[in-house]
Amino acid sequence: MDAVPQIVLNIVIAGGIYSLAALGFNVLYSTTRFFDLGYGAYALVGGYAVLCLYKWVGINLELSLLLGVLIAGLTGFLTEKIVYRALRARRASNTVLLIASLGVFTLGQAALAIFFSSQFQSLSRDIASQRLFSIESGVITATQLLILTAAFAVMGILVVVWRYTKFGRAVRAIADDEEVAQTVGIDSERVIGAVYFIGAAVGGIAGIAVGFDMGLQPLGMTILLEAVIAAVVGGIGNMYGSVLGGFLLALVENIGAWQFGGEWKFAFAFAVLILFLLYRPQGILPK
Amino acid sequence: MTALVTRKLEKRFLGVHAVDHVDIACKDGSITALVGPNGSGKTTLINTITGILPMDGGEIRVGERTLTRVRPTDAAGLGIARTFQNTRLIGQMSVLDNILLALTERSVWRALFERQGQSHLDAAEAVLRRVGLSEKRHANAEELSYGQRKLLEIARALSMRSRIYFFDEPFAGLFPEMRKVVAEILRELRAGGAAVVLVEHDMDLIRDLADFCYVLDSGKVIAEGTPEQVLKEPHVIEAYLGK
């Protein structure tokens, strides 16, 4: 079975992207305890921002990547400021916040479809010039390696920021109990705004990764589902968990696709999620 | 006959014992008071007994059944009715409907095919008159004052016609003449053979109503006995006044 190395590489490649998506979602959910479905839109904004800057305006790659991530972060920040802050100030219930976030998702996705058309567009300018690295009979391209390193780099940065900086402590305090954190003098509004910026920015990186590796379409549901499943399975509130969840999800999807065909990929991913929700809702690695 | 007994009941929050190996007994036809300063674990104790909070250790014996786990839906089955320190009523529902919830059939199938009968309405009318809320019957619960909401919760508990009642600071926020009505209701329940558990920190009420008394401090029972005995004990006074 000479395909095994390639399958392993497929899992590793997909795992990288899923981990990035999960890390961003984990940042948002573990702090605000709120399931923001709009996350799917922030990720897409990242990808499309780079498409617009890099391919249409023609800015050089590194700058457009940076701007793309910032724009995605800004989208998340503004959405929190305009929509969610008002709702939270009114002590709105989780249901209200969830429905509003579903609105943000639908609106974001449709707006992108109008501006960028619903056609499939790839970010990589010249498809063929990838430097390839072959391990046994499996092959991985330069972009994919870059995405992998980005995933672990982002995880590392987040772990360091969350654990060792004053900002990180403030975020964890809010994650435990927002009121208590406020009494201790943490300006929770500003911190949550910053957390939203970071979470959406990481989501943007994931969107860009998908754009380069496979291609962009104004369908945010795929990346949203992957992010949520990986984050929950891996363990909400635990950065290592998100990366573990990302690779686990990639493993299950690829094995499922291998044995039963690609069309059942989503069904498998959801089956895993539901199993975890029932028997281990806190995920593999504890908070 | 003791209606309900707890043996080494425990409830921990992040390792801290809110309820620390508590043994209490509530006899039928008597008013048992749980006394103690704020934050001594009185409310946590009855939340654990009535299943709102899952217990972390010990057991509860009701009649001959011994339980190490109580879920909220089990409370009524064990013959327990209760009120809450800060009321948990259905705010956007009328006063009458809040009472009917306690009167009508619990089983899903009967509920689906039945509407409240005249007997339910009469019973509701009676209990609302008893707590002086008759003319408020069509108002939404959230429109009532704090005291009125407390009374509505007491009325809801009465409608359960249970064997064991937990009242969590039922007198808070009531006008003096309503405090007399509630005290009378407690005495009636006791006379009717029910086991009444009263959480209160107003010593005059305790001396007036309670047959037996447990004093709690930071999750432990530090004294038990009749109100007179308990109030004389030095460490009780110190626990009360010292803080």
Added chain:
Amino acid sequence: MDYAVHILTMIAITGIAAVSLNLLIGETGLVSVAQAAFAGIGAYGMTLLMLHAGIPFLAAALFSALIAGAIALIIGAIFLSLREVYYVFGTVGLNMIVWAILLNWDSLTRGPLGIPGITRPEVLGISFADNTAFLILCAVVLLAVFAAHYAIMKSNFGRVLHAVREDEEAIAVLGYKTEVYKIVIFVISAALVAFSGSLYATYLSYINPSAFTVNDSIFILAIVILGGLGSAYGAIVGTCMLVGAFEALRFIGFPASIAGDMRQVFYGLILILFMLYLPRGLFGKFRI
């Protein structure tokens, strides 16, 4: 004239789905993004029974509603023990899985090719081939669902649902097995929406998985939010506006090329703006 009949028929069919969803979101506070999945089960169930087993429309529709209810019973029992937010995400997953099954189980559902040639119903000897007659049938079924909604909410069961909506634990302490109540209303709602699927199938005479996606569930959710939580007639008004008003856009020369996406933008806006400024919706009776 026939176009008006078509739109009113679509309003009636979608209205059935909206009223049944209101039982969940409006009355019980259970957000479900799987209504289109159960409509799909109803549509495919009825069609397969009618075409392969030769069962007449009415029996097939009733039976497919039972099938949808049975599936809802199993799914409900599993999902409703999940915490509120995960439950909602479970319903999104359910819709994705049902759509994937309809799309990929070629031997049963012919997958993307869909099932053509669904004949118009013959109920009690009356043929509903004529569109106006079919509209009346849809209106009757909508009224029946509306009446069922009214009866449920007027019964003791309805009062308990409203209590579950606001403070489930406080009601549990009174001795109500709230899990069972939630499962039963989940099953009833799934069975009722299956009828909208059956009517949709006979009306168009062709069904295909593209009509039962998560986006369709989001559309019905937007209708109920617009119409107002906790009011059946609000759901119908919401349907009139979102189905009726939107079709009118075709006449104002709204550029067809972006009309589809503009609708999605509009649904998104409704969900956001109503949650911000009018959580009760237009005719809702419950402030979530």
Added chain:
Amino acid sequence: MNKWIWALIVIIIVGLGWWAIGFSGNSAQSGTGPIKIGSVLPLTGDAASIGTIDRAAVEIAVAEINAAGGVNGRQLEMIYEDGQCASTAASNAANKLMNADNVIAIIGGLCSTETATFAPAAMQKKVVVISPASSAPNLSQTGKYFFRDYPSDAFQGKFAAEYAYNTLGARKVAVIYHISDWGTGIKNVFETRFKELGGEIVSESGEPQTATDYRTDLTKAKAANPDYIYTPMYPQGDTALMKQASELGIKAKILGADGWDDPQLAKDAKNLGLDILYTTGKTGTTDAFKQKLQQKTKSPDVPVGAPQAYDAVYILANAMKSAGTDPDKLADTIRATKYDGVSGHIEFDQNGDLTVADYVVKRMANGTATVVQ
């Protein structure tokens, strides 16, 4: 209580409003005014990239006919509605065209999902339907007023199977296909025919139309080391498939369907080191038409259905010149039409399908696609 009354008012307004619109739109086609024709194509949603360009082709044809005096002096008025490649949207769109605009004929459904949804109603309403791209086999039994100048999958699947087995000598074929009425349709016919000839399908895996990750499917296909990989997929899936196939170093040759007939794909395939063949309709697509289309859409794509849509308008116009607007006469005239258009020679059988559907095979090499057979 007043809420209830308000709700009733809104319901009545919307209901009556529709009733009124219904009545006003009832103006039958007056003998002299412009002839109203409808078009249902996916302008948004999954197949929007193809639908928008097919619409451009229809616009060019209508403009040309009107410039040349229209039909017996009457101008053609084309009304475009969005089918979204989904059944509910297509039904609403077609219903509006048939019942509010009272169109004589409809050019469209691109996806078979759209056509299969509104065609039965069109047959009842005696509206002629000419579909430029719906290839699902079951549409052949639609009815008297249904035509399609695009070969049914049955032809293309069979042709590809025979070509692969006889000419290419392939014995073991892996299949990667798009799960859609078009993709699944061709796949089913191809597999049955290929097995009849004695070939073997070594692996089969489908992906939704919007999928972007084909790595697992390719790995599975590679592991079965087939002679050829048959890929009936839409253009966007082909781009991703090619890229990932070259990344995975797939050596097996690729045989595509007409979804690959797209100049952009040929350019992308230039230096991917892949041997790609694909079958497509024998379209003598004149370069003149391609220029006109590319100039109007400002995009190099000439996707599936564009030439057919252009021809469909001409066939309809020519038939109306002699048969007028009576549906039955019109249908019989179209059925008898023999027309050489930009999409090739067109003749209809009694089902409204093309009688002759011959295909060519093209190979993608250094940036362009050249006919092989």
